Amino acid sequence: MFIGYIPATIRYDQELSPRDKLIYCEITATLDKDGICTKNNIHFANTTGCTKSTVSASMTKLRERGYISIVIEKDQESQKFRKRYIVLTSMSDFQGGGNPELEKAMSDFQGGVTPFSATSSEGGDVKTISNTDDSLYNNSYKVKYIYSDKRDRINYNQNITQGQLQYLKKIVTDFYSAKHKQFPEYVKAEWHQDNDLTIGSVNTLYDLITKDSWDEKGVRDVIRWAIDDDFWSKNLLSLKTLRSKSANGMSKFANLHLKFNN
Numbered sequence: 001m002f003i004g005y006i007p008a009t010i011r012y013d014q015e016l017s018p019r020d021k022l023i024y025c026e027i028t029a030t031l032d033k034d035g036i037c038t039k040n041n042i043h044f045a046n047t048t049g050c051t052k053s054t055v056s057a058s059m060t061k062l063r064e065r066g067y068i069s070i071v072i073e074k075d076q077e078s079q080k081f082r083k084r085y086i087v088l089t090s091m092s093d094f095q096g097g098g099n100p101e102l103e104k105a106m107s108d109f110q111g112g113v114t115p116f117s118a119t120s121s122e123g124g125d126v127k128t129i130s131n132t133d134d135s136l137y138n139n140s141y142k143v144k145y146i147y148s149d150k151r152d153r154i155n156y157n158q159n160i161t162q163g164q165l166q167y168l169k170k171i172v173t174d175f176y177s178a179k180h181k182q183f184p185e186y187v188k189a190e191w192h193q194d195n196d197l198t199i200g201s202v203n204t205l206y207d208l209i210t211k212d213s214w215d216e217k218g219v220r221d222v223i224r225w226a227i228d229d230d231f232w233s234k235n236l237l238s239l240k241t242l243r244s245k246s247a248n249g250m251s252k253f254a255n256l257h258l259k260f261n262n
Contacts, residue, residue, distance in 0.1 A: 004029030015065060022048050023058040024067060027086055037086040059086075069144065076147040078193070154199045157206050168202045171220050172239060175201075178227045179237055186237050201239035208242060208253055222253070222260045232256060 004025035010016065016024075026047055027037045044055040062068045071085040156165065176197070179187040192198060208214045223239070226232040236242075242253040250258075 002029040010067060013065065016061065017058070019048070019050060019054060020058045020061050023050075023055060024062055027062075027068065028088070031088070035087065038083060039086075040084065063143070071144040071146060073146050073148055080190070080194075082148060154196050154203075156199055157203050159210075160202070160206055164206065165202070167216070167220075168205045171205060171223055172198060172201045175223055175227065175239055182227075182233060183237060197238070197240065204240050204242055212243065212251070212253075214253065214257070218257070219253070222256050225260050226256055229259070232259070 005028045006021050006025045010021055010024050023044055026044055027039075030037045030039050030043075032038070041052045041055045041059070044050065045052050048055070050058075059068070059070070063070055066089055069087045069089055071087070072081065073083040073085070074080060075082055160168070173192075176187055176191045180189060180191060205219060208219055209216050226236050236252070236256070242256075243251050246252055246255050248255070
């Protein structure tokens with residue numbers, strides 16, 4: 001369990017709302033060993049009970065007040081968003097409070113030896129920004145950008161036949177085309193260019209059929225139904241999550257199937 005902190009400079013800043021301070025606290029609770037938070041706004045919305053738009057507004061306020069720095073990693077060629085990195089700044093005036101990892105992260109950020117560098121885990125090159133770079137101190141209100149040339153290396157399951165591939169691709173295409181029309185802010189028009197999304201979705205559907213023993217037509221029909229269901233239309237935006245476990249211990253697809261049959 002991670003512990004979050006709200007240092008005095010944040011606590012007594014009257015320009016910050018209680019929501020802003022709560023978001024800051026959650027940032028400190030989710031710093032990794034290098035003092036970097038990579039959680040997205042959906043995470044903050046889920047943990048604080050705020051909407052994504054209010055989380056975004058709080059991030060902007062914290063950044064403009066100089067308490068956090070934000071670095072955005074984009075693909076060098078497509079300019080597509082890849083990842084966001086949030087770093088605490090020295091203006092936070094964090095004084096510790098029993099969390100050695102967080103104290104070390106802040107110590108490193110304030111002049112230690114651990115650099116913040118976004119590096120490719122897949123062999124690609126990426127421009128590096130250090131967390132001891134003066135630009136992060138002096139211009140924390142600005143969003144920094146780094147660019148990588150990571151390559152999507154996800155491949156289709158090698159056991160999928162050509163006929164199966166065509167069948168599953170049709171399900172995937174129909175689903176994301178509909179999701180783009182329903183929620184264009186979440187499923188972009190260029191969704192088909194994201195191999196991680198498209199190939200990952202095909203592989204997930206294949207595993208539902210071959211590993212979890214769901215009927216192939218049943219998988220197709222449940223997904224078609226979920227697109228327009230009042231609840232699931234808003235809560236199923238990616239087919240890659242269908243095999244993930246829900247709070248009741250069943251997979252998301254199993255819960256979908258149960259609702260579909262009722």
